[in-house]
Amino acid sequence: MSTLFDPAPFRARRARVLEHMQKNGGGVALVATAPERMRNRETAYAYRFDSYFHYLTGFAEPQATLVLIADNNNPRSILFCREKNAERETWEGFRFGPEAAAAQFAFDEAYACNELAERLPALIAGGQPLWCAFGHEDEASGFEALCAALIAVRRNGRAGWCAPATLHDIRHLLDEMRLIKDEAELALMRRAGAIARDAHIRAMRATRPGRYEFEIEAELLHAFRAAGATGPAYTSIVASGANACTLHYVANDRQMHAGELLLIDAGCELEGYASDITRTFPVSGRFSPAQRAIYELVLAMQHAAARATRPGASFDAPHEAAVDTLIDGLMDLKLLTGSRAEIVDTKRWQRFYMHRTGHWLGRDVHDVGAYRPHDAPRTLAAGMTLTIEPGCYIRAAADIDPAFHDIGIRIEDDALVTPDGCQLYTADTPKTVAEIETLMQSAQPTS
Ligand SMILES: [Mn+2]
Incomplete structure (x- = not known):
């Protein structure tokens, strides 16, 4: 100031x-x-x-x-x-x-x-x-x-x-105003996104078997403050192994082991604006075949949701697209069996995906704006900002192939609705299996 x-x-x-x-x-x-x-x-x-x-x-x-x-x-x-x-x-x-x-x-x-x-x-x-x-x-x-x-x-x-x-x-007026971001707001949100991206890269580089979740949380905090952000926009989630299946896990006190995944949901606040990114990656640098299968599925859910995010579309459209992709993928992997119609009717997929695919993002990480303003889903418009954050969470259970036990994956980016679609302006945070494995391999100490 x-x-x-x-x-x-x-x-x-x-x-x-x-x-x-x-x-x-x-x-x-x-x-x-x-x-x-x-x-x-x-x-x-x-x-x-x-x-x-x-x-x-x-x-x-x-x-x-x-x-x-x-x-x-x-x-x-x-x-x-x-x-x-x-x-x-x-x-x-x-x-x-x-x-x-x-x-x-x-x-x-x-x-x-x-x-x-x-x-x-x-x-x-x-x-x-x-x-x-x-x-x-x-x-x-x-x-x-x-x-x-x-x-x-x-x-x-x-x-x-x-x-x-x-x-x-x-608030009726202010919420509607805040729902559509002006240029000054978008500039700050992009900067908050870039700082969070760099923090996630720093955290990936620091992760290896034997370290504790809080050591990785410390890397995030360092990156936020060193870049001039106020601090985290919300308590960072650093969840390894089965902890990733706890959606708002914040204890961040567990030792990480080879073969597990680490889910990090963290964003910073910059001049009152939040970023909100989630990445999930292998503690030892390489996905197992089962982890990779679920990871690719969640990534496909995110792509489907992003394609459905555009002016004129319903706020519910990205979520519906993500759920459709999830059901197909879980049926292919035999994690859901039976008829597709029955799975849709009974919502049995909710066992593996119990949250929505996004929320408004802005000054508040869960920003203002009615999702159902006239008892119908909001129509998306250019200038709105929201997260696109599908996930899949598979707790250990007798009816699930042990290879899939305790796999919790979420991939979250921050999106701006543009005149002809949407822009995931945090998507340059390493995200494909190849990007993540390359970065993790380069960061592991040689022994
Ligand atoms: Mn979020």
């Missing part, structure tokens, strides 16, 4: 929100950032701003609130933030203060956060609609500040103050 910061994309988003508000009765919007959270006695978690607030401001400090006034004659955005404080800055670091924040982040006005309570009642006293995010998170929705302001307005009725009669959930 310095001379490089460009407030233009944030100002443009605020302008879009104001325009939407003006077309829908005007009013006042309130978007507060996230609270600071204590980890344990006297120690806070690393601060993470609220995604909605940061989307509209680029402002990363805690105790900040954005107020948008959709006045037809004078639409404006106002920031409430911490004041400069030499003593607190000695302990906790730099604060912009209202004046510098207004200049740097292109707000029309800025005030100290402790003025919000006294200024807010007058700002909403004209009876205009209110736009807020109640129920989002108590403090991040500005709930207390708004309730206090509403009470103050009611009490001043005889002075001509009029409480809002209409309450809008501003």
